[in-house]
Amino acid sequence: MRRGRDAGGAAGQVATALREEILGGRLPGGSPVREQDVAERLGVSRTPVREAVSRLVAEGLLIKDGNHTAHVFRPSLAELLEIYEIRMPLESLAARLACTGADEAFLDRLEAAGRALTEARSGVDWSVKHEAFHMCLVAGSRRPRLEALVRTLRVQSEPYVRLGLAFDADFGERARRDHEDIVRLVRARAADELEDLVRRHLEATSSRVSTLLEDHQMPPPPPAPGRAT
Structure with a gap:
């Protein structure tokens, strides 16, 4: 992940990366999005990942199950x-x-x-x-x-x-x-x-x-x- 700064900071960069992966089909509907996995893959701490996940839940691109695990929105x-x-x-x-x-x-x-x-x-x-x-x-x-x-x-x-x-x-x-x-x-x-x-x-x-x-x-x-x- 690029280290450059933008208006949204690290959380904004993580949200953008995940959003592009979801809309581009690289994260198919129903895929789990685990904070630790994303943090390791993008080279950031879990804090911006947690905030990014919250943003995408608010947007409707991610949903959380009863165990509070985030999954990619699956169209029905x-x-x-x-x-x-x-x-x-x-x-x-x-x-x-x-x-x-x-x-x-x-x-x-x-x-x-x-x-x-x-x-x-x-x-x-x-x-x-x-x-x-x-x-x-x-x-x-x-x-x-x-x-x-x-x-x-x-x-x-x-x-x-x-x-x-x-x-x-x-x-x-x-x-x-x-x-x-x-x-x-x-x-x-x-x-x-x-x-x-x-x-x-x-x-x-x-x-x-x-x-x-x-x-x-x-x-x-x-x-x-x-x-x-």
Whole structure:
């Protein structure tokens, strides 16, 4: 591992290295990520590895089992479809509410979030700004419970979006066009068209990532320890 310093320090470098290994397929879904092994392999102490693992758990790229061992997120087609099935009516409703109640301050925030997303670098930077854009739209509904529900579901589904970015070169460009149209329709107060676009945007993401999961033949997760197969 390079010894050069960056804004994130050693933990940031470890997180970047692990993230690249996960998205590049060198750490397949379900692989255990043990702090000592990573520390020895990258030539660092366990402290930055522990912090890096916590960051990737927060991002959804790693999960921890009942024994607190980190494993690489393993995509599940059934989970993907369920999450998006719930998200579609909630986010399309939030978009309609945001559109009908939009004021200039909200429009300015949404346009700024859209510009930040357009200018984002690929990978995690894009994912963070993608999440910020959509949650800005949802927050415009001014329904705190609806916003909390959507936020929880989006956290669970964001790793699937990263999968799309990692394996589909056109994924980001198609999303960019939809995001620009979302801003345009909110400014035009076109609530019906916006509601339909948000639903189609989510349907397209779900469909494309489902295809990627099937193409890459992701295996089912192993049975939990102590349970019969």
